[in-house]
Amino acid sequence: MLKKGSKLNSILTGSCPTCQEESMYLDKNPYNVTNVYKMHENCSHCGTKYKMEPSFFYGAMYVSYALGIAFGVAAFVITYFFIGEQSLITNFIIIIATLVVFMPVIMRLSRNIWINMFISYDKDWEKHKDEKKPTLR
Template identity: 40%
Template structure:
């Protein structure tokens, strides 16, 4: 649906934000509760790290909040349009049930969206800039 090289490709297919080929999650199924949202440490294809610093993915909470609000509004408008005579409790229950059902999906996408905000597509091979940085690190 989205072409490789766009951030939406990485997000929609749960692929490495650097090369768009390797898997990003240990298990891409968000309803596998034992591994939900767990990231691989490195991309299995391009070997770049997914976590540049400890606690990097705490920022995903901002994305999670935005997705939660978007879902809230979507459910609210859907009830408003489909059941114009709905009571207040229909809205409350509809929104709460929707948020509970979609919480694992929101959790998963908040992480990959957060990663894509900071990592640019570089392809599988190391870029000249990365090779220069690697050489500088090796020198000390």
């Protein structure tokens, strides 16, 4: 469905940004909230280190904020224009419910987007596996 090697594939599947062979997360289900942030240290296929530095994923908070706004606006547009609900209180409740329901997905997507901003797909990752070169662009 999604072409291997594209950033969109890595972002939506949560796979390693370098080789896209395995999931970065210990539990693929984002709704298992106790494990939503638990990640492998390295990719078992290409050896990419996911946490390149301490507090690397703090930057994902900014991405999470933008995704939250996008989900909230989408919930409002669907409720107001397509369903025809005119009450602002009802729209507000639906926006809050949408953000709560999709919170684990937003958290995972924000991490996936953040790491894919810094690491690119390498189609020749097998050749470069043993080299000691940085994976950042």
